[in-house]
Amino acid sequence: MTFDKKTAGGVTIEELPAEARFSLRVRDGERAAVAGALGLELTDTVGVMTSGSGRKALCLGPDEWVLSGAPGDAAAITAACAGVYDAAPHSLVEISEREIFIRASGPAVEALMATGVARDLSRIGPGQGARTVFDGTPVVLVREKTDSFRLNVWRSFAPHLLGHLFHVQKELASGL
Amino acid sequence: MLLIHCPYCGETLPETEFAYAGEAHIARPENPSEQTDAEWVEYLFMRSNVKGVHFERWRHIHGCGRFFNAARHTVTDKFLTTYKAGEPRPDIEALTGIKAGVKEGEK
Numbered sequence A: 001m002t003f004d005k006k007t008a009g010g011v012t013i014e015e016l017p018a019e020a021r022f023s024l025r026v027r028d029g030e031r032a033a034v035a036g037a038l039g040l041e042l043t044d045t046v047g048v049m050t051s052g053s054g055r056k057a058l059c060l061g062p063d064e065w066v067l068s069g070a071p072g073d074a075a076a077i078t079a080a081c082a083g084v085y086d087a088a089p090h091s092l093v094e095i096s097e098r099e100i101f102i103r104a105s106g107p108a109v110e111a112l113m114a115t116g117v118a119r120d121l122s123r124i125g126p127g128q129g130a131r132t133v134f135d136g137t138p139v140v141l142v143r144e145k146t147d148s149f150r151l152n153v154w155r156s157f158a159p160h161l162l163g164h165l166f167h168v169q170k171e172l173a174s175g176l
Numbered sequence B: 001m002l003l004i005h006c007p008y009c010g011e012t013l014p015e016t017e018f019a020y021a022g023e024a025h026i027a028r029p030e031n032p033s034e035q036t037d038a039e040w041v042e043y044l045f046m047r048s049n050v051k052g053v054h055f056e057r058w059r060h061i062h063g064c065g066r067f068f069n070a071a072r073h074t075v076t077d078k079f080l081t082t083y084k085a086g087e088p089r090p091d092i093e094a095l096t097g098i099k100a101g102v103k104e105g106e107k
């Protein structure tokens, strides 16, 4: 699914390029070894994103992270984790094709996000994120900057989510 | 909308991220084959249906994914506390002065 970038009503909605993505599950005892193999820190504070070696890891749950990297990095991530698998058993599942990535940014972005997310957005600072619900759709939400959010949404839910975003953008543009 | 504190995320979050998962602290029998039919009925189907403080499981399904326990007043819908799975049932009377509805003969 692709769509054209649109700026109106103080927000820009655009599609982001593909990237390598993995779901990583690892227990406390093995976490440091897997983090070392990947070349980044894995925090167990839910909602916090760490980065290193050109990769990012967002902690979604006490033993769950979503890893992302450049599109060509998937094989290297798989190999790095496979290298420590015997000593540090874990689960690594590639989900690169599962989602599309949407960025919403601009001065009115909080108003746009608040129409879909029931969370208190001020509790999510830049560099933090969460798995949550956007207008009934499960999403992984990341606040990249104060005025820029990224939504990772399963492909089949994307038409609904985009319909919502563009509809609200029209409302914002018309001054509602 | 209810706001529910997830003890794993450490945040108080909208109800839409959570799923209710029945009464808490119901232990599966350690030796299932030694249970009588009546004991199985008790384990599978009989719930306390409290009017008052109820200990219940919730799952933060659209968040961290974890099951945890909560003490909620079934009349006011107020959550008195939430705590991680595996932790003991908190003393609600000491916390709030409200008597918790614990079924007779329960642990």
Ligand SMILES: [Zn+2]
Residues within 6 Å of the ligand: B006, B007, B008, B009, B010, B060, B063, B064, B065, B066
């Ligand atoms: Zn949680």
